[in-house]
Structures are given as C-alpha cells and as structure tokens.
Amino acid sequence: MTPAFAAVGIIVVLAAVQLLLQRSSPVYALLLSVGAASFLLLQLLPTVRALLQDLSALVRQADGQAFSCLLRCAGILLLTDYARMLCEEAGADSLGWCAGLAGRCFVLAAASPLLREICQKVWGLAG
Numbered sequence: 001m002t003p004a005f006a007a008v009g010i011i012v013v014l015a016a017v018q019l020l021l022q023r024s025s026p027v028y029a030l031l032l033s034v035g036a037a038s039f040l041l042l043q044l045l046p047t048v049r050a051l052l053q054d055l056s057a058l059v060r061q062a063d064g065q066a067f068s069c070l071l072r073c074a075g076i077l078l079l080t081d082y083a084r085m086l087c088e089e090a091g092a093d094s095l096g097w098c099a100g101l102a103g104r105c106f107v108l109a110a111a112s113p114l115l116r117e118i119c120q121k122v123w124g125l126a127g
Helices: 003-024 026-061 064-089 093-126
Strands: none
Touching: 003 026, 026 064, 064 093
C-alpha cells in the first residue's frame, strides 16, 4: 500500500472518530482534528520536498518569465479556490461563485502576456 493511501485511510478513520466524539466531547474532537491535520502535514513533507526539487529542476530548464507566470497562475487559482470554498462553507454561495469567477479572470489576466507571446510565435511560423 502506498503512503498516500495509508495516510488517506488513517485520516478517514480519524474523521469518523472525530464525528463520534463531537457530540460527547467536543474538546477531544477538536484535539483529534488538530492531531489528524498535523499527521497529514507531516506525511506530506517528503512529497513537498520532492515537488520543490522538481520545480527547481523545471526552473533551470524553462524560461524564467514562463515559469513565474505558471507560479503566479497556480497561486491565484489556489487562493481563489480556497476563498470560494470558505464562502460556500459559510453559506454565501453567490459570493463563492463570484470568488471563483474572479480567480479565473485573474488567471487569464496573469497569463495573457505569455499567451500573446505564444500566439505571436505561432503566427510567425504560420505566416
């Protein structure tokens, strides 16, 4: 069994136990939730380390402007998706929809210089 499946299995079991504890002992349920989150973050450390090594290798191979555009777009998508989920969890579905739309618009705006450059190269090759 891969570490990812094991971690997900343990998290599912801990989430079920947390739900059972929620009614009888909310303090222990909160502690269990924090412990489960800490466990998951510790399990992610090797994966994050490998991801950062891959990203640094990609930086060495790719154009700096293209890579910074990729990182900027990924950051925008992650932040706006988290904002959308928080809005939806709070019951503000229309605000969550607006946050998602804003994220997509921000990504298009951030990627437009790179898209323009790609289109110019394609048009230069075609014409």
